[in-house]
Amino acid sequence: MTSRRGFLKAGGLALFGIGLGGIPGFLTEAVANTRAPGLFKRKKIMVCIFQRGAMDGLMAVTPFTDQYLKAARPTLFMDAARGNGKNTPLIDLDGRFGLHPSMAAFESMFRDKRMAIVHGIGSPNTTRSHFDAQDYMESGTPFRKGTDSGWLNRAVGLLGHDAATPFQGVSLTSSLPRSFYGDNPAVAISNLQDFNIQLKGNVKGANMAAKSFEDLYDTTSSGLLKETGKESFDAIKMLSKVDVKNYKPANNAVYPASALGNSLKQIAQLIKMDVGMEVAFAESGGWDTHFNQGAETGIFARNVNDLSNSIMAFWTDMGTYQDDLTVMTMTEFGRTVKQNGTGGTDHGRGSCNFILGNGVNGGLVHGLVNPLAVENLEDGRDLAVTTDFRSVFSEVADKHLNINNDKVLFPDWDGNKIGVMR
Template sequence: HPAMQSFEQVFRDKRLAIVHGIGSPNTTRSHFDAQDYMESGTPFSKGTASGWLNRAVGLLGHDALTPFSAVSLTSAMPRSLYGDNPAVAINNLQDFAIQMRGNPSGVKIAAKSFEDLYDQTSFGLLKDTGKESFDALKMLQKADIKNYKPAQNVIYPTSALGNSLKQVAQLIKMDVGLEVAFTESNGWDTHYSQGKDTGIFARNVNDLSSSIMAFWNDLDAYQDEVTVMTMTEFGRTVHQNGTGGTDHGRASCNFILGNLVNGGLVHGNLPPLSAENLEDGRDLPVTTDFRSVFSEVADKQLQVNNNHVLFPDWKGSQIGVMKS
């Protein structure tokens, strides 16, 4: 897509891979159910309490975890980070840190009071989340949050995604023990006026690629330690609808960026777009189970390869999106 030119060079440098035909074996077209199934890592079970990424953090070993081992730069905790292992959702690092600024003695008293309130609650999730948030706040007190300067010549988009990724880069450089980070890009439910070279879709893919590349270039010396992976719960219909948009579909594509990535390639299988190859005569068929890619990234980036824990009941195999 001409709006994704930011990705061209890194693809040619073989650091960016594309996976086509990726999706869930569950055929639901509900945003909420599809996202829940994918982020839990159990596409046929609604009863899974934890998210696959939280379980991955648990497999790293509790002795190595910090309040910032798993961070979501969102206002609410994503489904993938639900679970027993420490995780914190932060909408904005600067605002999060400011909550504990002020007279040192007053801050200490206030913090102790709130911690006591959380300790007294009988609701386990609230108690654990409160403790993790306060531990994270204490770590941020030692950092100069608001004066962060990206690497030379790096300019982040002013979008929500660009701002979130800039803060992820900041956490990485602060060396707070970050292992996994989550953020989101909204506005892809293009049922009308989707556009092609211009319009809603073009703006979205431009922001996605530009934000990710600003983040990647900002990391500089940290690039060997980071892999970026996109995900979406499902794709869109092949043909446009009557309002110039597309409706909920099946397969989509993922982008994986990093020095450990088997890049410069389009992985997966995408049959010709003739009617007989489309699912229900309208959708790209799912030819790569999302767990094949998620498990491979967890294996090579995090050295976590216990698929019995990450993706129960899955018997598939990896597809070679990461270097062996």
């Protein structure tokens, strides 16, 4: 079954790839659900971005008609109407929700129905600790600390074909994140250029050293060092073919000179190299805005600006690869409805996330956000979690990567999907 589908799909890809320099969105969509990637052919890729520190979803995508929110946030609330004394109102998405003005880059994606927002997303575990909430979200088991694998690692395992490449799962971080812990191969890379055994000005020496290292790691008694050593040398061999130093993004895309911009740029390079990457992970920091988070300008505005501009640069750069991609953001929880005494917000519950791609049920704010009257809030203070993060993650994995074994991907979960993908 799988191999036949794989064969058909691979053939189709090659054909259109040559003829048109890319695959039209409508064609890939038609077969997306039955698609299994073939070896060394272009594959579907899911790119996840973890916003560490807990993004204030109510400021990113504001229910601006909500009077309770306005009252709870005397200095943080923004309006979608012009003429309120501010130069930059929210971007009105649907008469009820407004996108932060610093995320203007996202607007066209939303209007083109290629970006969906889920509001009120979060974890059923009510912890307000960054560490726990991130741990639970990345392990995918919100009530079990002991889960030794991360959900992205399990996703790699469920792709249905053996890794032909160590780059099946890639994290653009200097160490593997919790999401990628586990038995399936995954690589952490902070800089593609460093991915080799180097001895400046002494190539032969470097090659000999590499050979020795490979031997040593192959025979060490430490399982951890042995396994990682093997992965490392496999990876070197794959990357050795390309010049990553002089990368020019396509379509005049300009990546912000930020950590996230740099990560996404390298993900783009890996995709264009066809190294067989199917799951990619990057991080964005600075969301823990307890103190002076700002409104139209300030820390939060800068953060969402970087987030949206980085993602849109990546999207633009990917050009003809766009049909292969789904980009999804996530954050451990949201922040208090009420602003705190220090111009910021404290740890809360529900937040929102963004999903971009041609297969996304876009142009909609999914999920449920009730009026933010105190009686509707969790513990009388936080935006209620109305959509389990696993519902959204599993739907994206299913519709985009054809991973439909939810029992393995998210054990302990048997909820419903909400239709964020078409």
